[in-house]
Amino acid sequence: MEPLAPLPAESLTRSTRDQILNAALTTATTHGISRLSVGDVAKAAGLSRQTLYRHFTSKDDLIAAVVVQETSTLIEQVIRAASGFDSPQDSLEAGFLAALIALREHPLLDQLVRTEPDALIPLLTTGGGPVMSQVRGVVELVILMGQPEIDSGHLRRTADLLTRLLISYAVSAPDDSPEVIANFVAASLTPVLTANQPTPKISNTEVQP
Amino acid sequence: MEPLAPLPAESLTRSTRDQILNAALTTATTHGISRLSVGDVAKAAGLSRQTLYRHFTSKDDLIAAVVVQETSTLIEQVIRAASGFDSPQDSLEAGFLAALIALREHPLLDQLVRTEPDALIPLLTTGGGPVMSQVRGVVELVILMGQPEIDSGHLRRTADLLTRLLISYAVSAPDDSPEVIANFVAASLTPVLTANQPTPKISNTEVQP
DNA sequence: GGTTGACAGAGTAACAAAGTTTGTCAACTT
DNA sequence: AAGTTGACAAACTTTGTTACTCTGTCAACC
Numbered sequence: 001m002e003p004l005a006p007l008p009a010e011s012l013t014r015s016t017r018d019q020i021l022n023a024a025l026t027t028a029t030t031h032g033i034s035r036l037s038v039g040d041v042a043k044a045a046g047l048s049r050q051t052l053y054r055h056f057t058s059k060d061d062l063i064a065a066v067v068v069q070e071t072s073t074l075i076e077q078v079i080r081a082a083s084g085f086d087s088p089q090d091s092l093e094a095g096f097l098a099a100l101i102a103l104r105e106h107p108l109l110d111q112l113v114r115t116e117p118d119a120l121i122p123l124l125t126t127g128g129g130p131v132m133s134q135v136r137g138v139v140e141l142v143i144l145m146g147q148p149e150i151d152s153g154h155l156r157r158t159a160d161l162l163t164r165l166l167i168s169y170a171v172s173a174p175d176d177s178p179e180v181i182a183n184f185v186a187a188s189l190t191p192v193l194t195a196n197q198p199t200p201k202i203s204n205t206e207v208q209p
Numbered sequence: 210m211e212p213l214a215p216l217p218a219e220s221l222t223r224s225t226r227d228q229i230l231n232a233a234l235t236t237a238t239t240h241g242i243s244r245l246s247v248g249d250v251a252k253a254a255g256l257s258r259q260t261l262y263r264h265f266t267s268k269d270d271l272i273a274a275v276v277v278q279e280t281s282t283l284i285e286q287v288i289r290a291a292s293g294f295d296s297p298q299d300s301l302e303a304g305f306l307a308a309l310i311a312l313r314e315h316p317l318l319d320q321l322v323r324t325e326p327d328a329l330i331p332l333l334t335t336g337g338g339p340v341m342s343q344v345r346g347v348v349e350l351v352i353l354m355g356q357p358e359i360d361s362g363h364l365r366r367t368a369d370l371l372t373r374l375l376i377s378y379a380v381s382a383p384d385d386s387p388e389v390i391a392n393f394v395a396a397s398l399t400p401v402l403t404a405n406q407p408t409p410k411i412s413n414t415e416v417q418p
Numbered sequence: 419g420g421t422t423g424a425c426a427g428a429g430t431a432a433c434a435a436a437g438t439t440t441g442t443c444a445a446c447t448t
Numbered sequence: 449a450a451g452t453t454g455a456c457a458a459a460c461t462t463t464g465t466t467a468c469t470c471t472g473t474c475a476a477c478c
Contacts, residue, residue: 016450037439051451053441121331127381157393160383161374168373172336176366184366184401192397225419246470257421262472 017055020045024066029108032115038062074102075138079145088146088194093186095142096162100178103170113171124167136163147193158193226264229254233275238317241324247271283311284347288354297355297403302395304351305371309387312379322380333376345372352402359402367402 023045028036038059042049056062082095103109112120124131139159143150165185174181232254237245247268251258265271291304312318321329333340348368352359374394383390 038441039439048452049440050442050453054450057441059440117331117335118327121334122326125330125334125377125380126326127383132381157385157389160385161394161397164374164377165370168334168377171334172341174336174369176369180366185370188370188397188401191400192393247472248470258471259422259473260420263419266472268471 016047016051020047020052020055020062021066021069024062025070025108028066029111033063033112034116034119036063070106070108071134074099074106077102078138079142082142082145085146088143089186089190091146092143092190092193093182096166096185097178097182099166100169100182103166104173104178109170117171121171124171132163132167135166136160139163139166143193150193154193154195158189162189225256225260229256229261229264229271230275230278233271234279234317237275238320242272242321243325243328245272279315279317280343283308283315286311287347288351291351291354294355297352298395298399300355301352301399301402302391305375305394306387306391308375309378309391312375313382313387318379326380330380333380341372341376344375345369348372348375356402363402367398371398 020041024036024041027040027044031040038052039049041062042052045052052062056065078095078098081098082091085091085094123129126132136159139162140155143155143159143162162185169181176184229250233245233250236249236253240249247261248258250271251261254261261271265274287304287307290307291300294300294303332338335341345368348371349364352364352368352371371394378390385393
């Protein structure tokens with residue numbers, strides 16, 4: 001359950017570690033998570049089970065490392081995609097689009113949602129869980145990239161909404177293409193995001209800031 | 210699995226049927242779904258198991274009837290709440306608000322999401338399942354009430370998005386009050402909904418109508 | 419329209435035996 | 449220093465068995 005550095009003293013070769021991580025990813029993708037054994041991963045990586053235990057303290061540690069690697073890559077992709085735009089809407093749209101495509105094309109995520117939804121979906125959709133909070137953090141970051149001066153209430157609300165949409169799209173793919181969805185979502189939310197009022201229109205229902 | 214009328218010939222008393230449905234709802238709320246027995250429901254309704262089987266052909270039939278009753282009530286509430294507004298935004302906001310409150314205050318749904326999420330959440334969040342399509346149907350209806358002339362692509366996209374948000378809020382309650390959420394969502398989506406162009410802003414990414 | 423009790427078959431719980439898998443050792447190779 | 453092998457107890461799964469509860473239907477009765 002330790003986040004990093006389970007290495008003995010100096011540092012083992014990085015390539016062996018990566019090799020193991022890749023093997024874990026591919027075996028998980030083909031055989032599923034529930035039936036994933038350390039022996040299988042070691043075999044796929046072309047080394048022995050005991051060698052694997054020199055790089056990762058436990059099976060949980062290995063799985064955690066795979067998750068960290070995959071999420072980091074994903075987050076990097078999204079942030080890179082959202083960078084270098086003048087308008088906040090373009091930035092949001094590009095980031096959302098990159099996220100949609102990356103999620104849809106992620107082989108392991110895709111496989112797991114299809115074959116082991118009962119284990120995965122509650123994990124993704126539960127508000128208290130780590131997934132929603134991490135995703136929301138990234139979404140807030142992307143919004144802030146396009147609009148550093150934004151009202152914090154707006155930011156929180158919008159990030160929460162976008163997070164829920166992203167996870168929903170990841171869990172069950174929409175009919176429309178990612179491009180259409182991203183365009184639609186960005187166009188819908190940017191005006192409200194850009195506005196200065198805490199709530200965009202005073203209506204007949206009460207509003208609590 | 211038949212939708213209605215499992216009655217023998219003429220028609221049994223409606224009150225007994227309702228009594229059973231209420232008993233089923235309350236026992237399910239207190240004891241959960243997985244441990245729900247027909248015997249318990251009959252006991253709670255103050256009649257014998259065999260009498261219950263005169264009104265419902267099977268346990269599944271009983272559960273289906275409860276679900277139909279609850280969803281009908283919910284849908285009625287939402288549609289009534291959305292009626293009688295001039296502006297599409299007010300109509301949408303009121304409908305969305307009613308749905309959020311009804312979902313949050315529904316005792317059985319609330320209990321199930323907390324105690325048996327692994328069984329329920331995949332059912333709710335799966336795109337192919339009956340829940341999303343039925344909810345989307347109602348959402349489309351509410352939007353059409355406020356805006357009968359709307360472009361069908363807009364309608365479909367917006368209804369899909371709102372459905373995903375509703376289900377997400379039902380599964381994990383947001384930090385903000387239902388009032389704030391409904392106001393925010395309606396304010397975000399109404400402008401796009403009201404616009405005439407198929408896509409609200411032509412951006413650097415391709416758009417498929 | 420309602421009740422009771424009885425009953426076969428389906429489904430679930432409990433649990434022990436058999437089999438995997440995990441995590442750790444010490445001894446050995448390159 | 450990094451990796452390999454085989455051996456091993458403890459933890460966890462799977463499998464098969466048995467006992468139980470629940471469903472759905474019966475016929476006889478108010």
